[in-house]
Amino acid sequence: MRTTESSRVRRFAIAALLVLAWACSASEQGADGKTVPRLAFVTNGVASFWVIAEKGARAAGKATGTKVSVHMPAEGIADQKRILEDLVTRRIDGIAVSPIDPANQTELLNATAARTNLITHDSDAPDSKRVCYIGMDNYAAGRSCGQLVKEALPDGGQVFLFIGRLEQDNARRRRQGVIDELLARSHDPARYDPPGQPLVGESYTILGTLTDQFDRAVGKANAEDALSKHPEVDALVGLFAYNPPLCLAALEQAGKLGEIVVIGFDEADETLRGIQDGTVYGTVVQDPYQYGYRSIAVLAALARGDRTLLPASGFIDIPARQIRAAEVDAFWADLRAKTDGR
């Protein structure tokens, strides 16, 4: 007796589950019953930068009539691998990914590219079989930052650079762009000046470059030490998002805020406030919204067999923008609108 009753309960539970699952699977199709291309945007972690990119990706999904899912790996590289495998399993029609460790992920990226349209954004994996890369040219962005330094110090001066680390390609190129612009050199992204000795140009001197391996305390100590060692410095240039705020903190302690100018990268709140207050001359910002938007636009075209959006070089440049006192209010308002809520 007991078994029949409990098996009835079990049968009912299974039936209910199946109906629920079926109802969910039905939502895989578009409203008109036709299947729409399904595309995925995969980031390299969880950050407000990516929330802006997600907005761009979703807007492009609406504009192109595609179904977009956004995935932010919360547990690092193993998590990103799992997400890519599961997306491929779903026979997704295209993936845009910001690889966490491109040099060691070639195999995974190639396996993914063999099964779907794969593009990279934000950070490239040139050795993989990705169709194209959408992002910023860090060398050009560095030169753009160098221009801001020149505007801030029109009569020349001495400059100190701060950056997270130089082992990664984007950091190296970004720094080199600043140096080449200040020393009025030709365009050569492959050039590399080791950070040790000062670089002297006609009107600008780069006194040195200090790295902090992403340790904020070290970054601040670097700025403090540079100020004590080179009291004659005219400008501090912070090349990773958190560097300009640390430069400002060190200057405030030294009582030299406003006396020595800061030029920054990215859009930390302190950096933007510094531009409003006049302690920061300007900053160079990336455009994550466009990373998301253009990635999905390219994938949507690829899914429909249209390859006209692909450049011959395999690189779609989303140029960095310069933000000075004149642009900062509008930029900040727009940024808040894009990051507020979902």
Add this chain to the structure above:
Amino acid sequence: MKKILGILGLLIAICVFTSVASPYFLTAFNIENLLRRSALFGILSIGAGIVIMGRGIDLSIGSVVCLTGIVTPWLLTEHGWSVGPAVVVVLGLALTLGVAHGLLITRLGLQPFLVTLCGLLLYRGIARGLTADQTQGFRGEFAALRHLGNGRIPVPGSDSFALPVPCLIVGILAVGAAVLLHRTVYGRHLLAVGSNEEAARYSGIDTRRVTTVSYALCSLLAGLGGLLFVLDVGSAQPVDFGNFYELYAIAAAVLGGCSLRGGVGTITGILIGAAVMQVLRNMITLTDWIPDTVEYAVIGAVILAGVVVDELVKRWAAARARNLADTG
């Protein structure tokens, strides 16, 4: 067997649900991925289970995974070691850490929670310091060694499906662990220590040795897991590699029937517990309508619902049996 019916039912329910919700769930590619992930987490979970059966806890598993996952490519690529010595040193290191945990707990009488919590902080810190927080990877080399983590063994009669190598490894380990627990004197002693340490000691069991060995095995398995994880993924970042894995391992062991009060547990149950976690995450990515952001919430809710239903069914069955006995 009865103890693992609940968790087995939960696993089957999730699998049936996902296979109906997503046409891709039952593809060879996906099943292979799930088997590989469950196997890798299963190795950690067996270790966690052994410690829990002896009424201990090991919170350092994730950091041991990080340490061996970082040190292996670091020795091989940065320092040019050959494969044999590197693997021996890495596993030896993990074993030594486990023995150290065991000795601190049994000889000095420190709390297991505290000792292994300090291990959690210590080993991740060492891994980050050793490498100055730099990502460590194989740079496309050591394909033969990496086969242990990402290799596939062809299955006769099937072109699309192949058995992931970690499955074979976890299979061997599981059989070994089951024999150790249920067919050897050590296993009996471990369960006795877990049930009632004082009674075990008075009956002549060297409880300190038994406990120390359980921690040593746990760290060794965590070290092996970390090695296989990095062989599978290809590189590791010191700051987040293996983060929270101790909780996944402990959860799998407890879901699989190990009681945190010690003395009970089966290896089969632990492996099913590890699989439940992996299938749940797979379900969330395979079906479009669950946003990734609520992933942890879904995992938590489904597992909680599963154990609540399991408990209610058990009580209901027990009550019915009592009623039948009374009236009949």
